[in-house]
Amino acid sequence: MQKQLNPKFISFILLCSISIAAIESCSQKENKTAEKGKYIIPDSLLKITEIDTVQTCQLVNAIALTGSVDFNQDHQVNIYPMVSGNIQDVKVQLGDYVTAGQTLAVVKSSEMATYSNNLIVAQTNVTTTKKQLDAAKDLFSSGLASQLDVTNAQANYDQAVAQLQLVNRILKINGNNTQGDYIIKAPISGFIVQKNITNSTSIRADNGNNIFTISDLKDVWIQANVYESNISKVHLGDQVNVTTLSYPDRVFKGKVDKILNVLDPTNKVMKVRIILSNEDYALKPQMFVSVTVVNKENKQAICIPSKALIFDHSQYYVLLYNGKGNADITPVKVLSMVGDKTYLESGVKVGDIIVGSQALLIYDALNN
DSSP states (O other): OOOOOOHHHHHHHHHHHHHHHHHHHHHHHHHHHHHHHSOOOOHHHHTTOOEEEOEEEEEEEEEEEEEEEEEOGGGEEEEOOSSOEEEEEEOOOTTOEEOTTOEEEEEEOHHHHHHHHHHHHHHHHHHHHHHHHHHHHHHHHTTSSOHHHHHHHHHHHHHHHHHHHHHHHHHHHTTOOSSSEEEEEOSSSEEEEEEOOOTTOEEOTTOOOOSEEEEOTTEEEEEEEEEGGGGGGOOTTOEEEEEESSOTTOOEEEEEEEEEEEEOTTTOEEEEEEEEEOTTOOSOTTOEEEEEEEEEEEEEEEEEEGGGOEEETTEEEEEEEEETTEEEEEEEEEEEEETTEEEEEESOOTTOEEEOSSHHHHHHHHHO
C-alpha cells in the first residue's frame, strides 16, 4: 500500500522552492543592475576629453589681495597759476586728452602787461646805452673823452643788456606773451584728470590750489592692501595677476614694485605698489581690482590642471582614469591653486592618469 505524504510537508517543500527561486531571481536582478550601474565613458565623450598625467612642479603659493587703480604719480603734473588774473577762455574739459604744448586756457593778467612794459623799457635802455657807448668811444679816439668815460658807458650798456636778459627770462617763464595774456599750456601729453577753473574765474599766484592736473595713463599704479597675516608672504618682485569687474576674462600681469613698510592706522593694512602697462587705457583710476600675488617656493609638490579638480560636499575630487572608459572618483587634499595649476598634498601619486577635462560632467554621471 502506497504511503500518503503529509499535506503540511508538501506545503513546506513548495514554500522553500518558491523562496529559493525568489532569492535567485533577486540575485540575478542585482547582478544585472550592478552591471548596468557601472558608468563607462562613451567614445563620443572620450574624443573630446583630455587625459592628463599627475606630475611634480615647483610649489607656488597665491595670496589674494584687494586694491584699486591709481595714477602713476611719476607721470602726473599739477599745473598752478604763475600769475594773478581772470580766466577768459578754457579750451579743455575733464577727461580730454591733450598733447604737450597745447593751450588749455587764457588768463588776462595785469602782471603780464607789466612784464611786457618792462620788456619795452629794457629794449629802449639797451638801444640808448649802446649809442652812448659808441659816442664815448668816438670821443675817446678823438682825444675828447677819457678812458673813464668809455668805461662808464660800457658799464651802463652791460647793465642794460643784463636787465633785458632778465626781463626776457621772466617773460619766457610766464608764457612769453606780450599782449597782456598768460597762456596756460600742457607741459606733457596725457588726460585732464582734474580741472578746478571755469571761464571768468579769478586766480592768484599765491593760491596753493592747482588749476589742472594732467596724467599719462599709459602706466598706472595698483595700490593693493596686505593684511598683517600675509605681510611675510609678499616680497619685492613677486609676480602678480590683476583682474577687474569690468574685464572679468582679462588678466593684467605685473610685479610688486614697492612695499610701503608702514601700516595704515585706520584699517591696519600695508600698501604694496604694482606698476601696470595701460597702453589701451583699459584701467581707469579708482577702479576696484583683485590682486593675486604669486610666490614660488624652493620645493616640489604634486600638481594637476585646475580644470581636472572637482569640488563637492566640502571635498575636492579627481577622476582616476583606468582605461577603456573606466574612471574612479578619488578624494584629494589641495595645497594651493594658482591659475591653471592646482598643487596637491595627497590623494594621487606621480604618474597617475586622470581625466583632465569634462571632469564635472563625468563625475555627475558616475554618481548617478
